[in-house]
Structures are given as structure tokens and as C-alpha cells.
Amino acid sequence: MKMPPMLRQLLHRRIVLVAAVVLLIIAVLAIGAPWFASFDPNDTAVLQRLKGPSSEHLMGTDELGRDMYARIVHGARYSLAIAALTALGSVIAGTLLGLVAGFFRRLDAPLMRVVDAMMSFPDILLAIALVAILGPSLVNVVLALVLVYTPRVARVVRASTLVVRELLFVEAVRALGVRTSRILWRHILPNLMSPILVQVSFIFAYAILAEAGLSFLGVGVPPEIPTWGTMVAGGQQYAHQAFWVVLFPGLAIIFTALSLQMLGDGVRDLLDPKLKKAL
């Protein structure tokens, strides 16, 4: 199987390769959850509660007798979906914001003041406040996290836009009479892809952690929805007698976030010198 050269270079570092494999496994498990788990994640069986890992229940059962393994695998769907939507949403919004602020001098100052204001709040506190205002639901958690991470993307995109805007080939197409919208879309944006891609992978990681944190604190998704965070929250009080109830969701969070971070590092290192060379 022929790999595009950039992918090959990316996976050249062992840690990135490991991270990519871990993420692949998690993603496959998440997508194929019903086929990978023999139990229904919502099936309560009070008689089976807080049973340790066994051949029947690979990761044990939680406080309501539900199979942990099934919940982890199904939870992956929700956690990953929330994080992915957050990453996507904040990157789109942040890029739009950053492009406009970086390209149009008059809009730069007012837009960046808004961004600065939002970034002056610690992520989690801002997220909590937003969820409190909007109300706890899956959609609102995504919305809140998008609002939290958009400023970060906007800043990075604006910085790169300021650089690319001054490049000679941009002045050249301006001199040709190319419309501003086309300049932004066809000339500036493609040259921002590197920092944007790096941001996508990092925000994905942050979002996993943030959602987990919010749910753990009880201000994230409603507890009926099995995300890893709600699992940790729900099993918290039983941790001392049944450590597996918090261990496995915790490990899932750690592995996923860590792998995403490693992947993000790899993408950034790969694209950085290339960016300089391309520019």
C-alpha cells in the first residue's frame, strides 16, 4: 500500500506511530461499538453491581451492574463525537475570525479585544459558566466548548494571516485585480493550513479532557448519556471499593488525550519547517 510521503514522514517517529495506532483502535471500537461489546451499555443488573473484571465482564461492572467494557466502548462514541465536533466548530469559527482580523486592519483591534476578553477566563470556568447559561445537554456542551476554544484558533490564524498577507505573491495577485474574497480563499487560506491542522489536533485533545472534566463536575452532559466523564462522575463514590469503575474510563480519557497530543506534536513538527520552506 503506497502512503503519501507526508504521512510516511509523520509516522516516522515511533511515538507518533504508537499514538496513531492507539487512536485508530479507539476510533474503530467507537464506530463499531455494538459489534465489539456483547452487553448493552444501559442494561442494569442490580445483582451484578460492582463486580470486578472477569472473563464475562472484561472491565467489571459499575454501580448499576452495567458492563463497563460496553459502556467504555459506547462512551467512546459520545466522547469522541463531542470532541470532534468541538474541534471542527472552533476551527471553522476561529479561522473565520482570525482571517478577518488579520486581513482587514480596521477590524483587527475590535475583534482581538473580544478574543482577549474571552481568553482571560480559564477554560474550564468559562465552559462551566456557558453550560450553566445554556443548560446541560450534549449540544450545549459542544457549543460551550466551541466558544471556549475559538479564541485560541483565532489568535493563531490571525498571526499567520498577518505574515502571509505581506508576502509578495499576495501583493502580486492584488496587483492583478483579483477580488479580496478570492485572495482570502485561494491564496491566504491554503497557506494557513499548517497551523490550522496543528490546532485541530490539539483542540481535539483539550476537548476530550474538558468534556470529561465538565461531566465529572456534573455540569457537562446529562448523566444518562454515557461519556467517559459521566462514568467517572457516577463511579466516584465507589472508587475505594471498586477501583475499576473509575480506572477504566480514566485510562480511556488519558490514552485518547495523550495520543491526540502526540499526534498534534508530530503534525506540528512535520509542518513547521515545511511551512518555512514553502513560504
Next chain:
Amino acid sequence: MTTPLIEVRNLKTYFGGSTRPVRAVDDVSFAIARGETLGLVGESGSGKSTIGRSVLRLVEPTAGQVLYRGADIGALASEPLRKLRSKLQIIFQDPYASLNPKMRIGAILDEALATHGLHPGKGARARRVAELLELVGLRAEHASRFPHEFSGGQRQRIGVARALAVEPEFIVADEPLSALDVSIQSQVINLLAELRERLSLTMLFISHDLDVVEYLCDRVVVLYLGKVMEVAKTEALFERALHPYTRALLAASPKPDPTQPSVHVALQGDIPSPIAPPSGCVFRTRCPHAIDACAEHVPALEEVEPGRWAACIRKEIVSMRVAA
């Protein structure tokens, strides 16, 4: 007398703060007739590149007027200006940075055509792209390649093709040869001369290389620290320069012939900063003929002889019969 194609009146372009701005262009006026090639000559800080960009409103002038066919283009709103750009084009100094590294050159040229609705239709544009490439001495199959696959000279040809794609009447050539090897320079000089002839182009040729200016230009404007020192027909200027700065500039350029008299150092000192130009005549700090009165007023550009202008209060120096 017919209206000049391009006329610049009292152009000023300042950069930076309002208290101590960089006076890149400080009250420059000249006109270019249809079909003429005007040379802008000067060293660092002369403002020649800024003038080129100001004339096209790539950099907005601070004051003064730029007239195209008698109409002030400074008054144009963004959309009419954008449409006008097809008539007023530019070739840049750096052939490496002036092309988008992520676009194939066929796409670069296609974009130029599409922007102004020329040769509508993908097929028609592709045919025109091939024509343009051959016009500048490249081949049609080069359209599918990226800029980094070409040499400096070839990229400069692509830059020329792009400028010509929109069918301009007037081209600003901003030091188009400076980044090229000597043996490639003559290729590009020939290309520009041939295309200028074939397409009846009017040119503003900006350069610090006096030999090239002498070869390509009909008239020359000599700049120093944002101001005009001398204007003359090329042959007259190079045969007998009037202004002390022009004389020093010509004397300082080494001629590629060891039997010619050796270069003598005419000017001491450094070029002053455009942030704090000298009062009165900006050249007086290095001029071998400066007197006290030179510090008092900015000398006006006067017609010292028919067709020859110089900005110097010392008329007796300017009319000295000194060969360049």
C-alpha cells in the same frame, strides 16, 4: 501635445507615524508618454520602488495625484480601481517570492485571465495560457508545473507572462533583473524589449543598474532620498550629466573595461535616513559643491536646458561642461 499616459503630480508617500514619518517619496512629479519607457534610477532610500507601487495604488499615496489618461486614479473606489488594474501592471524584483508556491503556473495565469473575464471558458483560457507561455519563451507543457520547479530566470518570465495576461497598457518593472544572474539578465532584457515593441507597451523601469537603464529607457529620472534630482533623455544624461549627484552616480559605476579610467570616489559619507532628511537640498550633505544657501530652501526642479531638468540652485555647477 497629447496627454501623457501616466502623469504623477507632487506625489508624496510617507510611512509610519505622523510625527516622524519615513518620507519615502517626497514631492515627485513626472509624466510618461504613450509608448515611452521611463527609467527611475536611485540608490537605497531614493523612493524608486515606492513610487512604482504608489503609481499603481498598491501602496496608497499620502498626497499628490496619479493621472491615467488624464483622470485621477486616486479618486477611484475599490471596484473601479480593481477593474482598472488590467491596464496597469507590475513585474516584481523577486521571482522566487512573487509566485504562489502552492499553485501551478497554469492556474496562476488562468486566474489572471479569469479575473478580468478574458477569453471566457476553460478551454479558451487554457489555449491563451499556452500562448502566453510561448510568448515569454517557455513551453505550453510548463503550465502543469509548480514554481519551485523553475529557475530564477524562468520564474521571472512567468511573472512577465502573468502581467501580460491581463492585456495592460502600462507596466511598472520594479528591478526585474536584480535577482538574476548576468547571463540570464540579458535574456530577460531582450524579452522585455521585444514584448514592449510588439505590444506597444508603456513602461516605468525601476533599477539601480545604470547600464541596463541606458539600454532600455528613453528618458531617465534620477532620485535621491525621495526627491527628483534630474530628468533628461537617456542619451543626453549619460553623455553629460548635469546634477552633481548624477555625475557622482555615473562616476561610481564601474565600467566593464579595464582600459577605461579607473573608478574615482566622488562621494564620501553615507546616505542619510529618510526619517530625518537634511533640510533644504537633501543631497547637500554629500555634495562636493554645497554652499550654505543649499540648506535653506528645497531647490525646485527647473528646466536648465531644453528637455533637461535639474534640482540645484548652483546654476553654474549644473551647466558645467563635464563629461560623465
Next chain:
Amino acid sequence: MEADPSTNPRIEPRLAVQRLSTSFPTEGGLVHAVADVSFSIAPGKTTALVGESGSGKSVTSLTLMRLLAKTANARVSGVARFATREGRSVDLLKIDEQALRALRGNQLSMIFQEPMTSLNPVLTVGEQIAEGVRLHKGLGRSAALADAKRMLDLVEIPAADRRVHEYPHQLSGGMRQRVMIAIAMACDPTLLIADEPTTALDVTIQAQILALMRKLQAETGMSILFITHNLGVVAHHADDVVVMYAGRVVESAPVRPLFAAPAHPYTQGLLACLPGRARLAGRAGQPRPARLFAIRGQVASPLAPPPGCAFEPRCDLAIAACRDAMPELLATGAAREARCIRVAAALPEAA
């Protein structure tokens, strides 16, 4: 045959380079940046190394000073005999690091094209000049600083007392280049390698710097290896010229004979395509050419060199035999050499 442009063959050259070659391993293969380069510089004379991109002129100077990056993994061969002040003859390419360091900045100095990046922005100009003095002459701080002031005077920087405490960013481009020269001259070198020292400077400043270098050479008797692509500068500031193309010497001659009658087709082409020559032709009564002479094509990629002569694809005088083998560098006259079979064939006695 080794080129020795000195008019008196008994005077030992300051620098005698023989069959210098530098190659770099790259992804695409081995790049022969410099191949089989030989030339000498007599004491007190200036030899110009002329060439365009890819000629190898800069790599030649870096190889001589052993300033190539270690990561480049360069393969160097050949001899570079340098006559030291003490009367010994050392091979610059073979002596150990310590011995080389004793020479560099001392008897053998180099100045570069970009004075801004060649000067340390966080040290004063005086400190940078004094550094070499303290290292090589062993002077103390105040003595070295006094020396630095003396050097600034020597390179004609006004108000040297004040300037010696200034930082590079406070000086103009021309002044920074003078500081570079001061650093290079601080220990009285016998050989100065100047790599495109005036290319980044304005024409009026360039004239000042060239005049300064001339004056210093007259006063100290140092030799200069002047690397440039500007033939106008070569015409007036070099005694001997070595023309390089694609890593090899294609012609070498004293300056006047070279300009009067260039032998190699590349040299001929290079001179013919200068608009300055067109102007001079116009002056001399010959009609001005409607088209400038242009050498067609461009330099071949070092990874895909032409078979035979490197210049053949662009040469108007090329014949079929030119593709067979790389021509030898042969003597074509008094202190003249050219690497061309057409030139060799035209000589009175066949080589």
C-alpha cells in the same frame, strides 16, 4: 599545468590552490560543487574569482577557510598551500584545527556579503574588533580597545572614539562593511578573502569600499581573493581573473588580456551580454546592438551534468566532440589558461 599568474615565476605565491574539489552528498546524489580548481595569488596582488550561480566560487572560499558546515559532510580533496608570515608553507586543507585557528582572523581573513548578519548584534563594534586582537596578539582589554579605535580610523570611519562603543544596528550598511574590514584587518593579514563584499551595497558606497580595500592593500601588501559576479568591479580592482562555471575553472588570465580577448566561449558570452559593453561599443563608433547578446539556456543542474563540457549545451561554438569528455585546462598564452577544445585547437602548437 598549474596556473601561476605572477609575472615573476620565482616569487612564491601567497596562496597556491591545486586541484581543489568539494563534493556534497545529497538526496539526489553526489554534487560536485567544486571540481579540479587550481589557481594562485601572488603577494600584494588581487585575484578575482568570477562566476554566476552554481559556479562554485563561494564554496571554494569556504572550503579554503574550512568553514563548511560539518553537517554538510563535504568531501574535500586537493592542496591549498599558504605561505605564512614566518616563511613556512602550510596546506590549509590538511593542518589541524588548532593551527588553522591560529591563522584564521590573523594572517588569513575573510569578509562576507551581508555585514548585518556577519556581525554579532549584541556586542559593540569595538568589542568585535578587539576579539581577534586579543586572541591573536594576546593584548589586554584596554590595549585591544585602543587597537580597535586605530582600526576604525584605518577604515575611515569618522568619530572612531564614539563609534567604537556603538552596536551594529546603529551603523549604516556601508559602515558595517567597513567594520567587517576592520575586524579582518586587525591582525595584519597577508591574505584577505572577500566574498562578494560590495554586492549588497549601493553603488556610491561600493565605490568607497573598493577604494578603501585598494588603499589598504597598497599600504599592507596583502593579497586579496575577490569573489564576485560583477565584471565592472573585476575590471578595475583585480590583477588576475579566474572564471568559474559549474564548479570548474574555465579560464584564467590577467585582467587586461581577459577583457581585451576572452578565450573561453563562456567568458566571451558573459562579456558580450553586458549592456555596459553595448554602451561602450556605441561610444567607440560601432552601432548599438538592437538585441543584447544572450547566452541561451541556463546552468545545468549539478545532479544532471551534461556529458563532456559543462558549457556545451549553451555554447555557440560547440561541436560534436565537446560532448565526448570534459576538456582539460590548458595553457593558451602567457599566464593564460582555458578549458575548451576549440581554443586549444586554435593554438599554434597543438597541446
